Amino acid sequence: MHVFGLTGGIASGKSTVSRMLRELGARVLDADVLAREVVEPGTPGLKRIDERFPGVVGPDGRLDRVKLGAHIFANAEERAALNAIVHPEVRALFLQKLQALEAEGVTHAVYDVPLLIETGLHTAMEGVAVVWVPREVQKARLMTRDGLLADQAEARLQAQMPLDDKRAHATWVIDNSGAPEATRPQVEAVWRAMLAHG
Numbered sequence: 001m002h003v004f005g006l007t008g009g010i011a012s013g014k015s016t017v018s019r020m021l022r023e024l025g026a027r028v029l030d031a032d033v034l035a036r037e038v039v040e041p042g043t044p045g046l047k048r049i050d051e052r053f054p055g056v057v058g059p060d061g062r063l064d065r066v067k068l069g070a071h072i073f074a075n076a077e078e079r080a081a082l083n084a085i086v087h088p089e090v091r092a093l094f095l096q097k098l099q100a101l102e103a104e105g106v107t108h109a110v111y112d113v114p115l116l117i118e119t120g121l122h123t124a125m126e127g128v129a130v131v132w133v134p135r136e137v138q139k140a141r142l143m144t145r146d147g148l149l150a151d152q153a154e155a156r157l158q159a160q161m162p163l164d165d166k167r168a169h170a171t172w173v174i175d176n177s178g179a180p181e182a183t184r185p186q187v188e189a190v191w192r193a194m195l196a197h198g
């Protein structure tokens with residue numbers, strides 16, 4: 001199995017690129033989706049979160065994501081504690097999903113992970129695509145999409161590794177600063193390059 005990483009920054013267009021890859025026939029595993037699955041009601045992951053972060057599991061037995069998000073995005077130590085619970089579970093589920101794809105006969109898969117480079121996982125990938133836009137474009141799209149003020153958008157940008165640093169780890173840089181029509185052919189070229197492996 002050939003596995004490639006896809007990453008970017010907040011509002012850089014990773015979801016847009018992931019959708020284009022799927023349209024081309026790529027099988028894409030999404031770490032954000034896996035991270036939701038491992039904290040479904042009744043999972044050992046949710047039990048550990050409930051123990052470590054009292055009050056974030058509601059009376060319905062579901063994780064209050066807004067509450068936990070407000071808590072961990074404001075505090076690096078608490079964020080690390082959450083990561084220590086969730087990331088190993090995500091890793092195990094990823095390997096399980098990968099095996100299932102392999103059993104289906106899939107030879108090339110893409111793993112879409114916002115924190116791919118921050119967690120060092122990029123070194124385990126056969127290649128890494130980084131969705132890049134200039135910082136001003138990133139900030140403007142973030143403000144528009146999430147209805148944020150400039151300083152709120154700035155705080156979120158500052159919680160992440162800058163895209164200019166991420167691109168230094170890229171096998172392929174997808175420049176999403178133009179119209180989607182300008183991004184699509186780049187995504188096609190990256191998918192062709194991925195398929196050329198193996």
Ligand SMILES: CC(C)(COP(=O)(O)OP(=O)(O)OC[C@H]1O[C@@H](n2cnc3c(N)ncnc32)[C@H](O)[C@@H]1O)[C@@H](O)C(=O)NCCC(=O)NCCS
Nearest residue numbers: 010031032035065066068069072079082083086090114115
């Ligand atoms: C804190 C939680 C409950 C907030 O949930 P919410 O539904 O509001 O956000 P969602 O999960 O859709 O994430 C949105 C984006 O936030 C960023 N983000 C999420 N978790 C983290 C983190 N631990 N550190 C830095 N950025 C993060 C990513 O860019 C992600 O794409 C949730 O993000 C979570 O459980 N995070 C820990 C797991 C994790 O690290 N997930 C990221 C990929 S494995």
Ligand SMILES: Nc1ncnc2c1ncn2[C@@H]1O[C@H](COP(=O)(O)OP(=O)(O)OP(=O)(O)O)[C@@H](O)[C@H]1O
Nearest residue numbers: 009010011012013014015016141145176178179180
């Ligand atoms: N090429 C483009 N031109 C104009 N707008 C775009 C383009 N690509 C994406 N956008 C818009 O920018 C915003 C961010 O894009 P998208 O949601 O794909 O980013 P993302 O990297 O997946 O973000 P996050 O990780 O925060 O979920 C969206 O509102 C999207 O519609």
